[in-house]
Amino acid sequence: MLDPATHVIGKCGGPDAVAEMVGIHVSNVHRWTYPRARGGTDGRIPARHHARLIAEAARRGITLVPEDFFHGTEAAAALSSAPRKREPASQMTQPADPTRFRHRHLLGIEGLSSDEIAYLLDRANGFVDMSRSRRKADLLSGLSVMNLFFEDSTRTRTSFELAALRLGADVINMSVATSSIQKGESLIDTALTLNAMHPDVLVVRHPHSGAVELLSQKVTCSVINAGDGSHEHPTQALLDALTIRRRKGRIGGLIVAICGDVAHSRVARSNIHLLTTMGARVRVVGPPTLVPRSMARMGVEIFHDMRQGLKDCDIVMMLRLQLERMHGTYVPSLRENFHFYGLDYDKLANAKPDALIMHPGPINRGVEIDTAVADDVERSVITEQVEMGVAVRMACLEAVTANLPWMDARSRA
C-alpha cells in the first residue's frame, strides 16, 4: 500500500532531496515510511514539516498540496471535497490560542499567568466528573508517564499514577530505593538514562530545591514537578485552588491563611504564588522560626498570633511540621506548638463562620490540627483535596504533553 510519506517522497525526488528540503537527516525521512513499532511514523509525515515542504517544493517547481500529506487515506477525500480555504503557511502548524498552557514543563507556579492557571483549573474541573464516574479517556493513549520519586510519597505518586491511567497513558514507577541513584549515579546521568528510553512525561519529586528544574534541562520529554525540596509543589497548589474555587465559586478577593511550618514548605510557596496571582489575600501564620520575615517580599502578610491571623479568613490552610527538613530546634515542643499554632475550634472561631479547613496531608492529629476539626464534615475539605488531586494531575499531564514536539504529528495522524 502506498502511504502518504512514500507518495510525497516520490513526488519530491527521493529521500535525499526531502532531507535537504526540510533540513533534517535522511534517516529521519526514511523513518516516516516505517511502522510505528519500528520507531517510524506509520507512513505519515510529521505535521511540523508540512509547511516547509510545501514552500520548498514550490520553490523547486514541484506541485505539492496539503492533500498529498494524506494521500491514500480517508482524510484526503475529505480534504479535497471540503471548500478550499487558504491559510498562511505559518499558521498550519501552530494554532495560536492565548489562553492555552504553552509550556512543555510544569516546574512551578511562579511565573504562570492567571490565564494559564485558570486554563488548568477549567480543564481539571472537566475531569472531576470523569473521575467520579470511573470512566477513562484515551487522550494520552500510547504515551508513557514515568514517576520518578527520590523522596517517599504514597499519596502524590498514586494520584499521578491514577491520573495518567485515567487518560489512557502507560505508567512506570521508578523506585529510587532499588535504582542506581543509590549506587552513586548523579541526577544528570539518571536524567540522560531515562531520557534515552523516550518517556513522554517524567513526574519528579526530589528532596533538594531546584533539582527538578536541573533535570528538566537535560531531557526532551515533559517534566512535572511533584515537589522539589522546600521550593515548589505546583500540582498541590492547583488542587487546592480547584477545591477552593468549587466551594467558594472564586479565588480572587478571598482571605487565605497558610499556617504552620511555612519556612520548609513547598506547598506554601506554590500556594502563595498561585493565590496572589489569582487575586486572593494571603496571610502566613506561625512562629517566627517557621515564618521567614523575607516572605513579606512575596506579597503576603505575616502573623505570629494565630487568632489575629485567622480573623475573618475564608480559608484556613494547615501545614505539617516538616521535621525531616529541620536541623535542630525550631519549636520547643509539639505541645507548645499545638497550644499556640494548632488548629482547634477555639482559634477557628476567629475565622469566618463558613471558613474552609484545608491540609495537604499527611495530617498529624494533635500536632498541627485537632482531630475533631480535621474530621468536621461541614468545614474540612481535606478528602476533597485528595479527590481534586487526580483531576488536576490529569489536566497537567494533558496540558504539558500537548506541547511536546512530537504530539502535533500524533494528533494529525
Added chain:
Amino acid sequence: MTARTAFINARLIDPANGLDAKGALLVESERIADVGTALFRDGVPSGIETIDCKGQVLAPGLVDMRALVPEPGETHKESVASAAAAAVAGGVTTIVTLPNTNPVIDDVALVEFMIERGRETGLINLFPYAALTVGTKGEKLTEIGLLREAGAIAFTDGTRAIADPVLLRRALAYSTSWDALIIQHPEEPSLARGGQINDGEYATRLGLQGIPPCAEVMMIERDLHLVATTGARYHAAHVSTAMGIDAIRKAKARGMKITCDTSPHYFGLNETAIGNYRTFAKLSPPLRSEDDRKAVVEGLRDGTIDVIASDHNPQDPDSKRLPFAQAMAGAIGLETLLPITLELYHNKVLSLGAAIAKVTSAPARLLGLPAGTLTRGARADLVVIDPDRPWVIREDALASKSRNTLFDSRPVQGRCQRTVFGGRTVHCAKDA
C-alpha cells in the same frame, strides 16, 4: 653579554613607589635594571631588544593572594601548570595558594612540594600558605615555625573557618614568635551550617537555606578580641558584608593592625546572579545583597579593604551540575581578576594607580613578598595593560582547566596585553 630588553613608550604605574608617569624600563638578567621618565629619551642603544608599549600601562605583574589550586589531589580540576597558564593569561605573575588540597598542605614536605611545582612552571612565582591546623580539622596546630622556615607565607585553614576560640587564641599567641600572619575565613560555622546562599528574599523564594550576613561580622568581632589580647597579625579573607567591613573599619580606626581582602565576585556581582539555581554562582561566602555589594565597593574606595584577590576555585561539571545544595562552592577568577578590578577605575571608585595597587603592591607588602613593584633591582615580573580596551569575557577562551566562571559573556574594559616573567614574555594577547 646578558640579554637586555627595553620597554619604551609606556605609562609606568608603580604604586609601591607612587609612580604614574610616561617613561621606559630596562630589563637585564631577569631583573629591572633601570626605570624612569628620562630613560631612553634619546632612543634605545643598539643591541637591546625593544618592546614598544604604545602608550599603554606598564605595571608590576599582578599578585593574587588567594588562589585554590587543587594539586595535589584534584588535578582534573586544575594543576599548578594549568593555573600558571591561566594566571599569566590574566596578567598574574605571583599566586599564593590555599592549603585545601588533598592531602592538605600541613607538612614541611608538602610546602616544599608546592614551591617546587611552582618553580617547574617557569611562568609564575608560587608561594604556598600552610594550614593552621592539621588537616584543616580545627583541632591541632601545625608546626608553624618549621613550616615558616620551609617557605609557608602565612597560615590559614583556607576555605574553612577556625571555629574554636581557644585554639585560635593559642595560634595567634604562638604565631607572634615568627611574626606569622594568620588568615581567617570569617564565617561563624554554626550559623552557616547547611546554608546555601545569602539569607533573605532570594533564599526564601528558592527554598534554600540561607547564611545570615551576621555570620561574618560575628566571627570578625570575636577574632578582633583575640587579636587585641595577643598582638598577633590577622587578616580576614574575602569579606562580603557591610557589617563585616564596618567592624574592620572601626578596628582600623582604633589603631589595630588588621587587614582584609575581597574578591571581584563580591563587588562585581550580587545574589541575583544565582537566578534559577545557577550553581556556578554558589560561593563561600555567598554572593550578598546589592547593599552589601555597595558596601564592598565603599570599603575598597576608603581603603578599609586592602587587597583584591581572585579567590580562584576551580570546579568541574561533576561538582557543579548537581542540585544546588549538593554542588560545590567556588568560581575561577585568575583570568578575570584584572578586568573586574579595572571596573572600579572605570566606575570612578578608584584611580587607575589605586586599582592596580590592590592587586600588586598591597598584597605583596601585606605578605612580605618580593613582587609587585617596578623598583630597580626587583624581579622583572611585568604586565602591559590596555586599560580602556573593550572585550567580552568568554568561558571557552579561558586557559583554566575548569570553566566555572561567573563572568562569562560579561563585557569589560581593560585587558592584559602582555605578561612578562623574569624579563621573558610568557603571554601575549593575540592582537596586541
